[in-house]
Amino acid sequence: MTDYILEANDLTKSFGGFVAVNGVNLRIKRGSIHAIIGPNGAGKTTMFNLLTKFITPTSGKIMFNGKDITNWKASEIATKGIVRSFQISAVFPHLTALENVRLSLQTRLGVSYHFWRSKALLSELDAEAVARLDQVGLKEYAHLRAVELPYGRKRALEIATTLGLEPELMLLDEPTQGMGTEDVGAVTGLIGRVREGRTIVMVEHNLGVVAELADTITVLARGEVLAEGPYEEVSRNPLVMEAYMGVSAEEVEA
Template sequence: MSDYILETHDLQVDFGGFLAVRGVDLKIARGTIHAIIGPNGAGKTTVFNLLTKFHAPTAGRIVYNGTDITHWKPAEIANHGIVRSFQISAVFPHLTALENVRLALQRRLGVSYHFWRSRKVLQSLDREAMERLGQVGLQGFAQRRAVEMPYGRKRALEIATTLALEPELMLLDEPTQGMGTEDVGAVTDLIKKVSAGRTIVMVEHNLGVVAKLADAITVLNRGEVLAEGPYETVSKDPAVMEAYMGVSAEEASA
């Protein structure tokens, strides 16, 4: 088996003459946390949409575990262990935390639409649901409706529902967006905890989070790869500082 769980080769997408992603080559090492960063409009979320088939590439290939998945449907992607979170928390607001995770378990076990099943049968999933909530520190919120939970806890609940699908590869889109300092720290620690035994690719704007979590970083700018490497190397790259931090190459090298 390859050391790379996910690769893209010359990935491109054209939106009516606008080349939003051009020639992107990614190599995501198995068992790592790989961050994709860049200024607004760099193409980060578009790349995520290509990986999860919300957009079809105009050119290039996507390879997952050695298999070309370029033309797979979104459901096929999810069924083979690639699960994505979104910038906005995607839990069911008027269900409890336990019910949200239990629905994810039903999806994984192929009984998502068996709403006629007795409450007793559904409750048989509660033990595993509570285990997933325990992984993200939400045992005490099991009977709390998602709409009543603080924002940081909602993001933790979304990660719990993602874990219930048993992903091999987790794609996290701006996991700390809109959070205060305390919630950012908690979710950062949570991502590190749940990364054990799986691979995580994350789009993230908070460089402090990236520095703490990422084993490798890809910097995008205007739809192209600008730089790659560990944080220590990428953060000192003059071109990155100019594009991402608003510091000119001359200032960066001064």
């Protein structure tokens, strides 16, 4: 088994005449938190959708644990240990927090559509579901419907359902999108706690979150890799400063 859990080799995606991702090479180190950042239009969302198999690359290759998954479907990678979240919380609003997590456990066990199973039988999953809720600080909200949870706690519930699938690789799409300062801090802390034993890739616009969590950062601009490395190195890169703030490399060096 290699040190890299996920690799993209010369990955390109074109939409008609527009090249959204252009020859990107990416290596995600096992057990790390790897952030993908960039200004608007950089290709972050396209790259994320390529890695999670929601779209197919025009050319290039994606490897997971040394296996070529370039042509796999999103449903296939989910069964192999790759699970993604979405910018908008993707939980069932009228199910309780416990029921949402239990459903993810059913999916993992291959009984997700057995709605006729007795309540007593499904209740066997409750202890693990409560443990997952406790892991993200939602144990006391187990019997509250998801629609009644504040936004930050809905995102925590989504992470709990993701953990229920026991992913080896979690891909988080803008996990703090639309949050206030308090919720951003809570979700940042949560991601830091659940990283043990797994790898996390996240697209994130909040550079404070990236600075606190990410071991490695890849900066995209116009569909290409502009810089890569730890936050301290990337944040001082003149090309990155120019892409984010419109400050030229010459002005930075001056």
